[in-house]
Amino acid sequence: xxxxxxxxxxxxxxxxxxxxxxxxxxxxxxxxxxxxxxxxxxxxxxxxxxxxxxxxxxxxxxxxxxxxxxxxxxxxxxxxxxxxxxxxxxxxxxxxxxxxxxxxxxxxxxxxxxxxxxxxxxxxxxxxxxxxxxxxxxxxxxxxxxxxxxxxxxxxxxxxxxxxxxxxxxxxxxxxxxxxxxxxxxxxxxxxxxxxxxxxxxxxxxxxxxxxxxxxxxxxxxxxxxxxxxxxxxxxxxxxxxxxxxxxxxxxxxxxxxxxxxxxxxxxxxxxxxxx
Amino acid sequence: xxxxxxxxxxxxxxxxxxxxxxxxxxxxxxxxxxxxxxxxxxxxxxxxxxxxxxxxxxxxxxxxxxxxxxxxxxxxxxxxxxxxxxxxxxxxxxxxxxxxxxxxxxxxxxxxxxxxxxxxxxxxxxxxxxxxxxxxxxxxxxxxxxxxxxxxxxxxxxxxxxxxxxxxxxxxxxxxxxxxxxxxxxxxxxxxxxxxxxxxxxxxxxxxxxxxxxxxxxxxxxxxxxxxxxxxxxxxxxxxxxxxxxxxxxxxxxxxxxx
Numbered sequence: 001x002x003x004x005x006x007x008x009x010x011x012x013x014x015x016x017x018x019x020x021x022x023x024x025x026x027x028x029x030x031x032x033x034x035x036x037x038x039x040x041x042x043x044x045x046x047x048x049x050x051x052x053x054x055x056x057x058x059x060x061x062x063x064x065x066x067x068x069x070x071x072x073x074x075x076x077x078x079x080x081x082x083x084x085x086x087x088x089x090x091x092x093x094x095x096x097x098x099x100x101x102x103x104x105x106x107x108x109x110x111x112x113x114x115x116x117x118x119x120x121x122x123x124x125x126x127x128x129x130x131x132x133x134x135x136x137x138x139x140x141x142x143x144x145x146x147x148x149x150x151x152x153x154x155x156x157x158x159x160x161x162x163x164x165x166x167x168x169x170x171x172x173x174x175x176x177x178x179x180x181x182x183x184x185x186x187x188x189x190x191x192x193x194x195x196x197x198x199x200x201x202x203x204x205x206x207x208x209x210x211x212x213x214x215x216x217x218x219x220x221x222x223x224x225x226x227x228x229x230x231x232x233x234x235x236x237x238x239x240x241x242x243x244x245x246x247x248x249x250x251x252x253x254x255x256x257x258x259x260x261x262x263x264x265x266x267x268x269x270x271x272x273x274x275x276x
Numbered sequence: 277x278x279x280x281x282x283x284x285x286x287x288x289x290x291x292x293x294x295x296x297x298x299x300x301x302x303x304x305x306x307x308x309x310x311x312x313x314x315x316x317x318x319x320x321x322x323x324x325x326x327x328x329x330x331x332x333x334x335x336x337x338x339x340x341x342x343x344x345x346x347x348x349x350x351x352x353x354x355x356x357x358x359x360x361x362x363x364x365x366x367x368x369x370x371x372x373x374x375x376x377x378x379x380x381x382x383x384x385x386x387x388x389x390x391x392x393x394x395x396x397x398x399x400x401x402x403x404x405x406x407x408x409x410x411x412x413x414x415x416x417x418x419x420x421x422x423x424x425x426x427x428x429x430x431x432x433x434x435x436x437x438x439x440x441x442x443x444x445x446x447x448x449x450x451x452x453x454x455x456x457x458x459x460x461x462x463x464x465x466x467x468x469x470x471x472x473x474x475x476x477x478x479x480x481x482x483x484x485x486x487x488x489x490x491x492x493x494x495x496x497x498x499x500x501x502x503x504x505x506x507x508x509x510x511x512x513x514x515x516x517x518x519x520x521x522x523x524x525x526x527x528x529x530x531x532x533x534x535x
Contacts, residue, residue, distance in 0.1 A: 172371075174369060174371050175373060175375065178367075178369060178432075181330060181362055181367040182362065182386070182387035182391060182436075183362045183363040183387060183391040183439070184387060185355075185359070188390055197375075197376065
């Protein structure tokens with residue numbers, strides 16, 4: 001009973017300790033905010049010092065912002081195709097068929113082993129050199145948008161193949177044993193037992209890949225797709241105002257990241273809650 | 277006597293160079309309850325898992341309910357026969373292995389519907405019958421994560437029973453349970469045994485073996501050291517190794533009884 005009275009409301013020492021902890025936490029946050037504000041002030045001072053043309057920025061802002069839908073479209077289309085490729089790739093990585101296994105390991109190795117920019121150029125500049133009689137006598141020339149989406153999808157599909165494989169392999173072997181012991185075939189086990197569990201595991205990583213994709217989609221500007229960065233560059237080069245337009249593009253990529261990341265973390269907390 | 281349900285002939289199993297099952301042959305007859313006991317590593321779980329080919333035997337023949345599969349067979353026909361064996365021998369695992377993304381009733385009807393092609397309503401009715409039998413009707417729509425260990429194992433037993441197998445295989449069904457939850461699972465198993473379900477049970481629960489088994493087999497080093505009816509097996513073991521094992525186990529149980 002003596003123990004119970006120790007936790008009574010008028011424990012001065014405990015109250016003081018709690019207050020000090022809250023104060024310490026608050027002052028840390030306040031100082032962090034101050035550092036950020038300081039950085040912004042310094043940046044604005046720096047921009048005025050180099051005589052950044054703010055009127056120019058305001059004038060061209062709508063033109064550059066109009067590239068955001070294209071950036072998002074490229075990202076969404078590419079991630080959708082990448083998910084499909086990664087799914088097939090992961091099944092190949094787990095296959096006991098040497099042909100299927102060999103194809104998928106080669107795919108993952110070569111794509112992850114080469115720079116994305118090289119791959120983008122290969123799709124856009126390399127393929128036109130591939131002349132196939134009757135089918136493509138003048139070389140394979142893909143529309144810029146299609147080439148860009150394919151390049152991103154094939155690249156991200158290779159990285160996500162490993163994510164999907166890990167997701168499938170993280171399901172306990174006991175699940176497969178229980179399923180086959182009930183008489184299920186291998187494909188029934190995969191479809192009904194393993195994949196539904198693996199999907200839950202790989203959704204957060206897919207979100208992260210998508211967020212990264214919105215930044216890497218900048219590479220399709222090399223093909224002349226009118227997305228955010230392409231528009232910024234076009235204006236900047238024309239008027240020799242590159243700093244202004246690049247800054248603008250950077251700010252919008254940043255804002256997109258912040259928004260997407262907050263959506264992502266909300267999805268993750270919701271999924272974690274549904275789990276147990 | 278009727279035809280045996282299980283007929284194992286000259287079974288061998290190697291894990292790499294390790295010879296874990298050495299030329300094992302035995303039969304299990306309808307309505308018989310066989311308990312397989314022995315130290316860990318004696319090969320008892322491996323033997324059980326060879327019967328429904330969760331482990332591929334290295335050599336020998338397994339026959340279950342008239343379906344024969346030789347070790348190392350290949351091909352579609354072999355796979356079909358293995359699946360037939362699996363549908364006629366229900367399996368209960370140490371770790372339950374319920375499907376966590378499905379409710380209890382969905383766990384139970386998954387295989388009857390997907391494997392046997394039973395109409396959904398019929399499977400649900402049958403599943404509910406077995407759920408009631410294991411005393412879990414009120415957990416019908418819960419997900420496995422919300423069940424206790426004992427409830428999970430009882431749900432897993434209902435899942436296996438709803439396939440209406442010819443016999444049941446139990447692989448240490450109470451070894452992963454907290455001591456206070458073991459009883460509820462053993463009660464269900466005893467009920468099955470007394471109803472005449474053919475069962476092969478790998479277990480450390482000597483009380484269950486004594487009460488429910490028709491035959492107790494003691495395994496050591498990949499062979500059957502001794503087998504017999506429980507009264508004889510527990511009171512006057514013939515082999516010194518059996519005696520030693522039982523002695524050690526008894527000492528352990530007394531130690532646990534004292535708390």
